Amino acid sequence: MSTPFDLDAATTAAAAAARSLAFAPTAKKNDALTRMAAGLEGARAALQEANRLDLEAGEAAGLSTAMLDRLALTDGRIDQMAEGLRQIVALPDPVGGITRHEVRPNGLEIAKVRVPIGVVGIIYESRPNVTADAAGLCLKSGNAVVLRGGSEAIYSNRAIAEILAEAVAAAGLEPAAVTFVDDTDRALVARLLKMDDRVDLIIPRGGEGLIRFVTETATIPVIKHDKGLCHTYVDRYVDLEMAAEVALNAKVQRPGTCNAMETLLVHVAVAEPLFERFAPAARDAGVIVHGCKRTCALLAPVMGDQLVPAAEADWDTEWLSLDCSVRIVDSLNEALDHIAAHTSHHSEAILTRDYDRARRFLREVDAAAVYVNASTRFTDGFEFGLGAEIGISTNKLHARGPMGLEDLTTSKYTILGSGQVRG
């Protein structure tokens, strides 16, 4: 670039855009979203040309195949971005929704109304589709967004962001509502994270290193989308067929996601019959079991070299792969203690036929999502009926679990009176 990026001017413009966007009519915001979708589809060639520059630079820099795959803007991914934006059009506008309303004895009419948060900063890595997804959700919820993507995707992100901002302007809204930090200087991120006078929320999306840097640096409130170390506990009273199927799904359906199972806990009374059903399918799917002693003894004949003894650190490892820690426990208490000690508070499941044990698990496990008899893979904004998600919050405050449009709002009390004074 010829001139350095002016972060002060850009964030000031974003804050100004947020003020008018806060009460933009839904129809206007939907018009912008529809234009965004059409814009991306119409610029397919240009997007893929920009993406090619990122891919070539990535190859030259020796990025892994997995990284290059995440980076690629295939036809399918461009379609998905456009389709995602159109799905956001169809979602209800959260702004203006009333979450509490009361007429007080003195006649004051008090309502708690959903309003946009203001300016949301998204710090993300690799996947250029986040640019469109995050901008769409922020725009629909009336927030300006400041996007800071990874340097490896700079050409792709810039091309996408330009199209989005043009669509916003064409709909008659401030283009700074979608502000792209068009500079790969890492020092800018640190500065952005301290602009608490104009940025209201930071959402980091990426690896542990990024999230640690953001939480340690930011003076702005951060909603983390941190790791998921999810357990599935197979209770002694259980439908074994169901348990084997659900545990397998939680592990293998998409092992690289934060809601995949990382540790399987099995009650000793059903370990043998459960493994009979689970292990052959797991082996065929490529699962590597990191087993406790008793697990190893039972599974050695079936798993062969796909079985290794679990190291102590394995119980705290988010594999994000076909690896799976497996431990046999003697009681529900032992399962609950194991989970309390190792949980990332993301998604935890019990598989049981016992009513009291199900209720106890639901009550005592401290996690964003607690399941009875279902795969943890369902922790997701779409699957939960929120329509879309900007991520899965591992925070306890403001938003916990899949974070949809409503979680991108805050509240304002409006008080309608007729001259009331306090006595």
Added chain:
Amino acid sequence: MSTPFDLDAATTAAAAAARSLAFAPTAKKNDALTRMAAGLEGARAALQEANRLDLEAGEAAGLSTAMLDRLALTDGRIDQMAEGLRQIVALPDPVGGITRHEVRPNGLEIAKVRVPIGVVGIIYESRPNVTADAAGLCLKSGNAVVLRGGSEAIYSNRAIAEILAEAVAAAGLEPAAVTFVDDTDRALVARLLKMDDRVDLIIPRGGEGLIRFVTETATIPVIKHDKGLCHTYVDRYVDLEMAAEVALNAKVQRPGTCNAMETLLVHVAVAEPLFERFAPAARDAGVIVHGCKRTCALLAPVMGDQLVPAAEADWDTEWLSLDCSVRIVDSLNEALDHIAAHTSHHSEAILTRDYDRARRFLREVDAAAVYVNASTRFTDGFEFGLGAEIGISTNKLHARGPMGLEDLTTSKYTILGSGQVRG
């Protein structure tokens, strides 16, 4: 004290207490609250004896009369603490409340359930009644509380906290649910603020210096209860009698509070008739007007030496006294611009008969509470029907405005299935 206070052990015990308190039955929590109230009433003499030590130390240290007054545990204040706890008994338990529920097409039954946050740290100054008020609200919402009061109230706070913890134990709950940091060493506060592995939320209550220290030091999420620089705008279309009465109430009814009016904005078209009604009463109530040029010209005859020209800094000053900034504006736009430039986003009011102007003010003003035709003094948990409040949040995330029992909870998704797997 003979041995230094063990903050690590105390906060570890609080976190353990939080785990069991999270699903304690309402009846047990109410029993503890009732015992707390009775315990305080029964220990009146001992409390006042402890308080005498604080007051004597305060006098010796040269505390102001206002500070000493805030510190004093009069009979009335002990009654108020007990009464406050009994009022909390009467409030509904927020834990377990369902805020969202849906049966998904695949049969998964998904509920969003209110659960306690965990361990709440309260950092406060001067007023010993906060010890009982905060502990009561945290207990009812299923949270353990770690209380760190000001050194000037150490004897009083210690005496109150001991009674509270005994009551908790007598009700069969973990006494560490009410943990008092019995040490006045300031370094302990800095350590507490970084214990994000066991403390989930910090609420500072006190002056600007305390709040700045807490927000700059904490790695734990903070909900600020910061200053209120509240405006009342008297529109050109207005019932002048009502406007004068409401503005006066907002200023003088209790000027030391964060929801009192600090700046009065008056449309030029009604400045003269409004001042005719407002100024004599304000003068008699002891109000000192810091007026803009036009205000000074109009008010000089009435206010005499209770009128001074406003300095530029006055528009950003939270007086917390009978001082009042007054500015004449030429339009609603100018009023909105003034508020946008100087608001603390706490409570703002328009006094008007005009429907469109009322709606515009409600929509465009960015504050926790926005009023039409009422005194800003109503921004308060009791007045808003929340039952009680742990403070008035000036944050945008998690809680904004009066913060009641529901705001002391977070959520957990519970998912009931029958073997669902993701395809």
